Amino acid sequence: MYQLLRQIAKTGIITEPAPQPDESLRELEQRLGEASLKRFGRSLAIRHVDAGSCNGCELEIHAANSAYYNLERLGIKFVASPRHADMLLVTGPVSRNMEEALRRTYEATPEPKLVVAIGDCGCSGGIFGESYASCGAVSNVIPVDVAVPGCPPDPAAIMRGILTAIAAPAKER
Amino acid sequence: MNELSLQATPIAGALPAFHASIGPSELRATCEKARALKARLVALWGSDETARGGGYALHLALALRAGLLWLSAPLAREAPGYPSIADLYPCASRMQRAAYDLVGIHALDSADQRKWLRHGAWPEGAFPLRKDFSIASRFAQADDGYAFVKVEGEGVHEIPVGPVHAGTIEPGHFRFSIVGEKILRLEQRLGYAHKGIEKRFETMTLEEGARLAGRVSGDSTVAYAWAWAMAVEGASGIEPPPRAAALRGVLLELERIANHLGDLGYLGNDVALSFGFFQFWRLKEDLLRLNAALFGHRYLMDRIVPGGVSVDLPREAAARLLERLEHLEAEVATLKSIYDEHAGAQDRFIMTGQVTPELAERLGLTGFAGRASGMWHDLRVDYALAPYAPARPAIATHTRGDVAARVSVRFDEVAESMRLIRVFLRELPAGEIRVALPESPGGRRGVGWVEGWRGEVLIALETTQGNRIHRAHPHDPSWQNWPLLEHAVMGNIVPDFPLINKSFNLSYSGQDL
Numbered sequence A: 001m002y003q004l005l006r007q008i009a010k011t012g013i014i015t016e017p018a019p020q021p022d023e024s025l026r027e028l029e030q031r032l033g034e035a036s037l038k039r040f041g042r043s044l045a046i047r048h049v050d051a052g053s054c055n056g057c058e059l060e061i062h063a064a065n066s067a068y069y070n071l072e073r074l075g076i077k078f079v080a081s082p083r084h085a086d087m088l089l090v091t092g093p094v095s096r097n098m099e100e101a102l103r104r105t106y107e108a109t110p111e112p113k114l115v116v117a118i119g120d121c122g123c124s125g126g127i128f129g130e131s132y133a134s135c136g137a138v139s140n141v142i143p144v145d146v147a148v149p150g151c152p153p154d155p156a157a158i159m160r161g162i163l164t165a166i167a168a169p170a171k172e173r
Numbered sequence B: 001m002n003e004l005s006l007q008a009t010p011i012a013g014a015l016p017a018f019h020a021s022i023g024p025s026e027l028r029a030t031c032e033k034a035r036a037l038k039a040r041l042v043a044l045w046g047s048d049e050t051a052r053g054g055g056y057a058l059h060l061a062l063a064l065r066a067g068l069l070w071l072s073a074p075l076a077r078e079a080p081g082y083p084s085i086a087d088l089y090p091c092a093s094r095m096q097r098a099a100y101d102l103v104g105i106h107a108l109d110s111a112d113q114r115k116w117l118r119h120g121a122w123p124e125g126a127f128p129l130r131k132d133f134s135i136a137s138r139f140a141q142a143d144d145g146y147a148f149v150k151v152e153g154e155g156v157h158e159i160p161v162g163p164v165h166a167g168t169i170e171p172g173h174f175r176f177s178i179v180g181e182k183i184l185r186l187e188q189r190l191g192y193a194h195k196g197i198e199k200r201f202e203t204m205t206l207e208e209g210a211r212l213a214g215r216v217s218g219d220s221t222v223a224y225a226w227a228w229a230m231a232v233e234g235a236s237g238i239e240p241p242p243r244a245a246a247l248r249g250v251l252l253e254l255e256r257i258a259n260h261l262g263d264l265g266y267l268g269n270d271v272a273l274s275f276g277f278f279q280f281w282r283l284k285e286d287l288l289r290l291n292a293a294l295f296g297h298r299y300l301m302d303r304i305v306p307g308g309v310s311v312d313l314p315r316e317a318a319a320r321l322l323e324r325l326e327h328l329e330a331e332v333a334t335l336k337s338i339y340d341e342h343a344g345a346q347d348r349f350i351m352t353g354q355v356t357p358e359l360a361e362r363l364g365l366t367g368f369a370g371r372a373s374g375m376w377h378d379l380r381v382d383y384a385l386a387p388y389a390p391a392r393p394a395i396a397t398h399t400r401g402d403v404a405a406r407v408s409v410r411f412d413e414v415a416e417s418m419r420l421i422r423v424f425l426r427e428l429p430a431g432e433i434r435v436a437l438p439e440s441p442g443g444r445r446g447v448g449w450v451e452g453w454r455g456e457v458l459i460a461l462e463t464t465q466g467n468r469i470h471r472a473h474p475h476d477p478s479w480q481n482w483p484l485l486e487h488a489v490m491g492n493i494v495p496d497f498p499l500i501n502k503s504f505n506l507s508y509s510g511q512d513l
Helices: A002-011 A034-042 A056-064 A099-108 A119-124 A155-165 B024-036 B092-103 B197-201 B206-213 B218-236 B242-269 B274-295 B315-341 B343-349 B357-363 B367-371 B403-426 B478-488 B494-504
Strands: A044-050 A076-078 A087-091 A114-118 A146-148 B017-021 B040-048 B056-064 B067-075 B081-083 B106-108 B156-161 B173-179 B182-189 B445-451 B456-464 B468-475
Touching: A002 B274, A002 B315, A044 A056, A044 A099, A056 A087, A056 A119, A056 A155, A056 B218, A056 B274, A087 A099, A087 A119, A087 A155, A114 A119, A114 A155, A119 A146, A146 A155, B017 B445, B024 B056, B024 B067, B024 B081, B040 B092, B040 B456, B040 B468, B056 B456, B067 B081, B067 B445, B092 B106, B092 B478, B173 B494, B182 B478, B182 B494, B197 B206, B197 B468, B206 B218, B206 B468, B218 B242, B218 B445, B218 B456, B218 B468, B242 B274, B242 B315, B242 B403, B242 B494, B274 B315, B315 B343, B315 B403, B343 B403, B343 B494, B357 B478, B367 B403, B367 B478, B403 B494, B478 B494
Parallel strands: A044 A076, A044 A087, A087 A114, A114 A146, B017 B067, B081 B106
Antiparallel strands: B040 B056, B056 B067, B156 B173, B173 B182, B445 B456, B456 B468
């Protein structure tokens, strides 16, 4: 126990400042009013859906929960069910074998809801493209508010995407 | 291949690999002999040879003492079938089902005739890897209608989980049959991440294929890229420069360290020791940032390319890597002693999710999970290629086959990887890092076989003219290990499933393709 406590003390707080929203990532106009956004700003529940990715983007989502990035300090947490979620964080080209599951997950998420597509594949289908087995971009299956490119996008870029989705539209700021 | 009394021809390239053609009627006798020699089944796949004047073909890759044996059995154009080998090699069952779904070759008398990778996206009777099937084909979605095995009895009930999981993990479906908290049976349904990778390869050149190979399973991008490069280099008759070979070793070991660190963190998290998650993910993040600074990519994607590597490591950068490794080694040692002495964590790790050596041998458990269950194979040791041979890698082993054994093997492998990187860098040859890929005539075979962090990754490649791809089969060790997970959880409590699952951390994308 002593060694464990010593390690915690030695490590200290390593969390870095959070990135700023980036309007260039926005796909759809902000659909939410200021009141909803204010609420989301303090507490946002995210359900991650891997719709067919290579698992690269998942590694970076995990990393965004590490101490360096510490998403939770911003009131942003991952939840186990879409029914508890405000936002879906979707990775991968949407495989046709996941198309129905993604649609149902979207329908199970209560309004108001936001969707952030993660990675080159989520944005456009990436190297896998569209085929007999792949629907390509997430926006081919459900509406996408913010899309974050990268292969994979790093944790700061993922955070930037999430924060952009809950930022007030440029004209209101 | 005297061991099997076959007429085999060597496959060009760095590996000791051979190819032999056999008739479908000799398949079982050959596999029986191979099984008796303790040869492992590495992969099974099908191909369409109608465009080359044949019918279809079944292919097997077997690991023999002398090297890798690629067996091909030509099958008839009408009703292509072959005798099932799933009773000899149980891990072949899902591979046979996938080969039917994709190529339409039928494993006759197989006990399990259900579909595997096909859900509802294409109909029965359409086979995506046939040459007359267009990659752009679109069919109306149909119901999967998969026949799960029903477990019946007093007090038995089912917990269906996925394909959208509660955590941040890949998509798959688990059907638990339980009594109280105890798991009687787990049945896996995979294939949700099937995105047409093998068909996509056939639209690409050998050079373009490297990027796709590096995205078969993102956490093993280095292993796949290396296997791809090895296969292409063999088929093209080139050799990577010695400096590139050494740097490939450095990259592969960095990938191994990063993945083991991440999983060791999650294994702590899954036994309510969140300290472990935050500490190990701090170390992993440090390593990923170092990767980005030294090689230009956090996960080292696209750093290994056919002909060599795409980025060099200057002297100062190598010194920085060595210095950071020293720091990392001390940190990991501290965390290891905290894990070792944490009674709560050890209580959850020990005798949880056990795979005995007998079961591991019978079902063909592979990779680090195999090494934790007495299956002491490691390609880096067994067929040490450059740069491994002179570095004399040590194999990490255990026999208890529980979560604790897999944790122990992971810790040992992290330490050994650090030592290997030191050796590679100390003896880093000077010179070029990449040779050009020549135009090759096509109709060549190439094999890449690499011990990735999870286990052995295979690329079996057949080229066609214009440096294009006739057939490329990437094989992930998860094919072998997923069925073992079904066994490992039996009799355990449901809350230990995430822990057991994470201790293996198998790939969905890598097996779904």
